[in-house]
Amino acid sequence: MTTNHRFPRSVFVVSGLLVLLATEALGQSGRRAPKPPQIPVTTPQTEPDAKPKADGHQLKHKVSLVVAREVSSYALLSEEAIFAAFVARLKEFANVSVTTEVGSLKRDHAEKRAKKETEATVVLIQYDIDEFQAGSIMVNPQDMDVKIFVFAPKSGQKKFEGKVYYKSAGGPMLRRDNWPSGTPVRMTTEAVGIEAAEQVRDWLIVEEQKKKKP
Numbered sequence: 730m731t732t733n734h735r736f737p738r739s740v741f742v743v744s745g746l747l748v749l750l751a752t753e754a755l756g757q758s759g760r761r762a763p764k765p766p767q768i769p770v771t772t773p774q775t776e777p778d779a780k781p782k783a784d785g786h787q788l789k790h791k792v793s794l795v796v797a798r799e800v801s802s803y804a805l806l807s808e809e810a811i812f813a814a815f816v817a818r819l820k821e822f823a824n825v826s827v828t829t830e831v832g833s834l835k836r837d838h839a840e841k842r843a844k845k846e847t848e849a850t851v852v853l854i855q856y857d858i859d860e861f862q863a864g865s866i867m868v869n870p871q872d873m874d875v876k877i878f879v880f881a882p883k884s885g886q887k888k889f890e891g892k893v894y895y896k897s898a899g900g901p902m903l904r905r906d907n908w909p910s911g912t913p914v915r916m917t918t919e920a921v922g923i924e925a926a927e928q929v930r931d932w933l934i935v936e937e938q939k940k941k942k943p
Contacts, residue, residue: 788824792933793849795842796827797834801856803870807895807918808856811875814922815854822930836878840887843880850888851880852929871897874912877925879932888936891928895921 796819798812819827828849831842836853843851857874860867872895879889894914896904906914915921 786930786934788822788930788933788937790937791824791826793826794819794828794929795831795846795849795851796829796854797831797839797842797851798854799835799839799856800833801858801873803858805856805858805871805873807871807873807897810918811856811895811922811925812854814919815925816922818923818926819929822926825930825933839878840880840885843882844885846882848882850882850933851885853878853880854925875921875925877928879929889929889932891925891932893921893924893928 796816798808800808816827816829819825834842834853836855839851839853855876855878857876858870859872859874860870862870862872875893875895877889877891877893878887880886881888892912894904894912895918896914896916898916904914913924915924
């Protein structure tokens with residue numbers, strides 16, 4: 730005599746209700762099963778050189794610069810902006826240390842300061858406001874010649890003189906940039922400061938190369 734073992738029907742009904750309730754509760758809460766963490770794929774990177782490659786526009790030996798400016802009687806905001814860009818660019822050059830604690834100096838005072846220096850070269854930025862343009866006197870002049878002077882330590886002798894013309898937007902007179910045969914013309918204060926700093930850098934490189942020659 731065989732006996733059929735059957736579970737009570739009520740057991741299946743209760744189990745089905747529990748599954749249904751659990752599914753509805755999960756849908757209402759908006760929760761989803763957490764996804765397995767993804768491991769980021771990394772691309773092998775080649776290590777950069779420890780030292781930057783030297784080129785013809787870098788100094789091989791350390792130099793110290795004392796940088797000052799002689800502001801104009803107009804005290805234009807562009808003068809401050811040009812000087813800030815000039816100093817910032819100088820500090821980017823390799824083997825160049827810059828100090829600006831001297832503030833504002835006139836040219837004769839810059840020469841005297843250079844005579845007191847034993848190693849540092851004194852660099853002076855001077856602003857020559859262009860008051861006469863196209864045969865007329867400018868009421869509110871903004872254009873200027875930015876002059877760069879370099880004085881040797883101990884002697885105070887002028888070793889280099891450069892110039893960049895700052896042409897503000899909207900001026901009546903247009904100038905052509907005839908660099909390197911003449912004065913370079915720049916239209917922004919940042920470009921003027923960078924150009925002036927690179928003129929000083931180029932002079933320092935030339936002087937360094939002269940010292941290597943027998």
